Amino acid sequence: xxxxxxxxxxxxxxxxxxxxxxxxxxxxxxxxxxxxxxxxxxxxxxxxxxxxxxxxxxxxxxxxxxxxxxxxxxxxxxxxxxxxxxxxxxxxxxxxxxxxxxxxxxxxxxxxxxxxxxxxxxxxxxxxxxxxxxxxxxxxxxxxxxxxxxxxxxxxxxxxxxxxxxxxxxxxxxxxxxxxxxxxxxxxxxxxxxxxxxxxxxxxxxxxxxxxxxxxxxxxxxxxxxxxxxxxxxxxxxxxxxxxxxxxxxxxxxxxxxxxxxxxxxxxxxxxxxxxxxxxxxxxxxxxxxxxxxxxxxxxxxxxxxxxxxxxxxxxxxxxxxxxxxxxxxxxxxxxxxxxxxxxxxxxxxxxxxxxxxxxxxxxxxxxxxxxxxxxxxxxxxxxxxxxxxxxxxxxxxxxxxxxxxxxxxxxxxxxxxxxxxxxxxxxxxxxxxxxxxxxxx
Amino acid sequence: xxxxxxxxxxxxxxxxxxxxxxxxxxxxxxxxxxxxxxxxxxxxxxxxxxxxxxxxxxxxxxxxxxxxxxxxxxxxxxxxxxxxxxxxxx
Numbered sequence: 001x002x003x004x005x006x007x008x009x010x011x012x013x014x015x016x017x018x019x020x021x022x023x024x025x026x027x028x029x030x031x032x033x034x035x036x037x038x039x040x041x042x043x044x045x046x047x048x049x050x051x052x053x054x055x056x057x058x059x060x061x062x063x064x065x066x067x068x069x070x071x072x073x074x075x076x077x078x079x080x081x082x083x084x085x086x087x088x089x090x091x092x093x094x095x096x097x098x099x100x101x102x103x104x105x106x107x108x109x110x111x112x113x114x115x116x117x118x119x120x121x122x123x124x125x126x127x128x129x130x131x132x133x134x135x136x137x138x139x140x141x142x143x144x145x146x147x148x149x150x151x152x153x154x155x156x157x158x159x160x161x162x163x164x165x166x167x168x169x170x171x172x173x174x175x176x177x178x179x180x181x182x183x184x185x186x187x188x189x190x191x192x193x194x195x196x197x198x199x200x201x202x203x204x205x206x207x208x209x210x211x212x213x214x215x216x217x218x219x220x221x222x223x224x225x226x227x228x229x230x231x232x233x234x235x236x237x238x239x240x241x242x243x244x245x246x247x248x249x250x251x252x253x254x255x256x257x258x259x260x261x262x263x264x265x266x267x268x269x270x271x272x273x274x275x276x277x278x279x280x281x282x283x284x285x286x287x288x289x290x291x292x293x294x295x296x297x298x299x300x301x302x303x304x305x306x307x308x309x310x311x312x313x314x315x316x317x318x319x320x321x322x323x324x325x326x327x328x329x330x331x332x333x334x335x336x337x338x339x340x341x342x343x344x345x346x347x348x349x350x351x352x353x354x355x356x357x358x359x360x361x362x363x364x365x366x367x368x369x370x371x372x373x374x375x376x377x378x379x380x381x382x383x384x385x386x387x388x389x390x391x392x393x394x395x396x397x398x399x400x401x402x403x404x405x406x407x408x409x410x411x412x413x414x415x416x417x418x419x420x421x422x423x424x425x426x427x428x429x430x431x432x433x434x435x436x437x438x439x440x441x442x
Numbered sequence: 443x444x445x446x447x448x449x450x451x452x453x454x455x456x457x458x459x460x461x462x463x464x465x466x467x468x469x470x471x472x473x474x475x476x477x478x479x480x481x482x483x484x485x486x487x488x489x490x491x492x493x494x495x496x497x498x499x500x501x502x503x504x505x506x507x508x509x510x511x512x513x514x515x516x517x518x519x520x521x522x523x524x525x526x527x528x529x530x531x532x
Contacts, residue, residue, distance in 0.1 A: 004518060082513045093513035112510075123510065131512060141516045143490040151461070152491070153510040226475045227455025228467075239467070242456030247467040257474070278477040293476045327449040383449035398449075 001149065001172035002140035006096040008104075011177060014067035015042065016056040019110075021073050026114040026122075034125065037116055037160070038071060041129035044148075044163055045137060048170045049177040068103075069094075069136050073110040084109040091153055092128050094135035104136045117156055124156035126163075134169065138176050144168040213251065214238055215418035217391025217411050222376025223271035224324070225280055229378060229415065235266040240415050249417065258282070260296025261289060270376070272323040275330060276345055276352070283320040283334075308355040309334065309341050321373045327383035328399035331357075338364045338372045368402035370394055454499050457507050458483045462515030490516055 017038070020031045035055070042053040056065035077083040080102065082093050086109075094106040108114065108128065115122035130148050142149040147168040157163050165173070213233060221232040228247070229240045236251035254265055261282065270283040280291040287301035309317040322335040332343040339361035345352060364372040371389040378386050383398035392408035393415070412418035455475065458464040463483040464475060481497035488495045491506045 002518075084513075088510050090513040091510050128512075135512075135514060140518055141490075141512070141514065143492070143516075145492055151511045151514070151516050152506065224452055226480065227452035241467065242452060242459075278480075294474050379449050380452065381449065 001142045001144065001147065001168045001175075003172060003175065004096040004135070004138050004140045006098055006103075007138040007176045008068070008097040011050050012052045012054070013069060013104075014054050014056050014065075015069040015071060016065055016067040018070055018072040019074070021108070021114045021125075022110050025111065029114055029116070029125065033116070037126045038129050040160055040163075041126055041133055044130045044165055045133060045173055046180075048165055048180055049173045050180050051137070051173075051177055069133070070105045071108070072105075073108045073114075075110045078107065080105075080107065082107070084111060086111045087113070091123055092132050094132040096135060097138050106132045106136050108132075116160065120155075123153065126160050127155070127157050128153065130157075130163070130165075134173070137173060139169070139172050142168055142172070211249075211418075214249070214416050215412040219375050219388060219411070221268040221271045221283075221322070222378060222388045223273065223280075224378040224380055225271070225273045226278075229380065230271065231376075231411075231416065232268040232271065238416060244415075244417075246417050258291065258294055258296075260291070260300070270320040270323040270334070272325060272332070274332070274345060275325050276347055281323065283323065286318045288320075306354055307334065307341075307343075309336065309361070311337070311339060312361055322375065322377045324377040324385075325379060326385065327379035328385075333377070335364065335372075335374055335377065340364060366401055367396065369406035370396075450499060450504060454484075454504070454507060455480060458487060460515070461487075462517030463487045486517070 015038075017035065020034055021029050023029075039053075039055065045051055046053055053069075056067045059065060075084060076086070080095075082090075084090055084107075090109060091112055092106070092108045095102050095104060097103055106129075108125070113122040114125045116124060116126055127148070134149050139149050141151040144150070144166075146166040148165060149169055149172070213236075214231075219231045219233045221230075223230045223232075227242060231238045231240070232254070233251075235254050237254060237257075238251050239247040241247065254261065254268070255263070261284070265284065268282055268284060271280065273280050274290075279297075280293075282289045282291065283304070284301075286304045288304055288306070289296045289300040289302075291297065304318065304320070305316060307317075311317060317336045320334050320336050323332065325332050332345050334341050334343070341356040341360040343353070343356055364370065364374070367385075367387070370387045371394075374387055374389055376388040378388075380386050385396045385398070385400075387394045387396070388411060391411050393411050394406050394408050396406065397403055410418075410420070413420050455464065458480070459466050463486055464480070467473070484499060484503060485495045485497045487507075488497075488503055491503075493502050493506060496503075
């Protein structure tokens with residue numbers, strides 16, 4: 001078992017319910033059933049440790065008393081830093097004991113179908129509640145099997161009325177609060193390292209000089225590297241994480257981070273992370289570099305001619321606009337001018353093929369509605385393809401080359417944490433460049 | 443290397459960071475996650491989840507990552523530990 005390093009300094013604890021499951025999502029789970037299930041979930045812990053739980057109910061004015069552990073059913077963003085994500089995914093969370101207002105509070109995702117002893121489509125409230133109350137009492141996730149504190153939902157327990165905690169969980173709670181009916185309830189302070197205090201908050205640093213650069217778009221290259229999106233512009237770059245946050249509002253300098261590019265590099269044409277070995281490939285002009293993490297490998301740069309790309313006109317390609325791996329088929333696509341080439345970069349017989357597949361180049365127009373030439377392309381999200389040009393981006397659903405609705409959106413607003421411009425005008429749609437776009441107000 | 447598609451890969455990196463297996467990026471050092479670092483994080487995640495430790499985003503690992511779960515991290519305080527170590531070194 002694992003302990004959080006925090007525990008209540010008392011054994012009589014109060015709890016209250018501040019909202020109930022949505023009856024339309026969780027039919028058949030009446031409020032009194034919810035109360036009964038939560039009471040039983042607390043009992044699982046008080047059966048083995050000298051803990052007493054008292055439910056606080058609404059007072060005569062209808063206000064719900066606070067209590068130590070406040071239970072609620074919430075959806076999506078609910079202002080505690082742990083947003084829910086609709087049905088499936090994250091189910092619930094609880095805050096460790098302490099003196100903060102939020103300490104001990106337990107939140108269940110209201111978009112789940114909560115039930116008890118239900119079918120496989122629903123989630124068993126009792127089982128999840130026992131787990132979360134473990135956190136509210138000071139336990140962390142356990143890797144032991146069996147343990148109710150394993151992080152993954154394991155399905156409903158067999159018999160709620162006779163549920164008993166596994167040995168791992170009993171030992172954990174008794175380490176914190178002692179053994180039930182022991183002479184000295186409360187237990188000794190556990191012998192484990194305390195978590196350090198969080199560093200003091202730092203004031204927000206304004207980044208005015210780079211604000212314009214970041215928010216006006218026009219990126220040289222955009223790549224999905226190590227699960228983040230890198231936006232290169234001039235001699236610098238920004239990084240956007242999966243949750244939409246920026247690693248920093250301030251740009252990083254290419255020369256300080258990517259070691260091995262020529263002195264004075266102030267434009268990257270294209271970049272992508274190779275699927276087979278996670279190497280990172282940079283294209284600048286008629287050369288390319290292969291990086292292991294942040295350092296260029298020996299023997300680079302090499303000429304772009306290694307890739308064997310020829311235009312339909314027969315000319316050799318002397319620069320790359322964009323490179324990406326299409327999540328749909330795992331193949332690498334390089335774009336130049338109005339044409340693109342496809343590569344299978346899997347290693348076969350110890351060799352990596354560097355020649356384009358038969359039938360290429362093809363016209364960019366196959367990707368219907370996408371602009372050309374393009375600044376950057378990535379596979380992202382649920383495997384969808386994102387095309388970037390100037391300060392707009394377009395999204396094609398996974399595996400799709402042409403879809404009816406391809407509305408351009410703002411890179412600055414959606415990817416780089418810039419404020420939305422005051423104007424309501426929509427960027428031009430490259431698919432119908434001369435066509436007016438009417439909005440609801442227009 | 444990983445057998446996962448790019449979208450699965452970036453989703454997995456996000457998942458590993460969310461549940462404490464990878465450090466969240468530090469805006470002051472802006473380090474890049476290394477391939478080896480990600481593989482090690484996958485290995486720890488596999489060990490924690492009772493899977494075979496391959497360090498690869500194989501189908502069993504991706505399946506476990508897609509299971510409904512508690513929002514709290516499995517490894518608590520990894521960033522704090524790293525920060526303390528750095529401070530001590532300095």
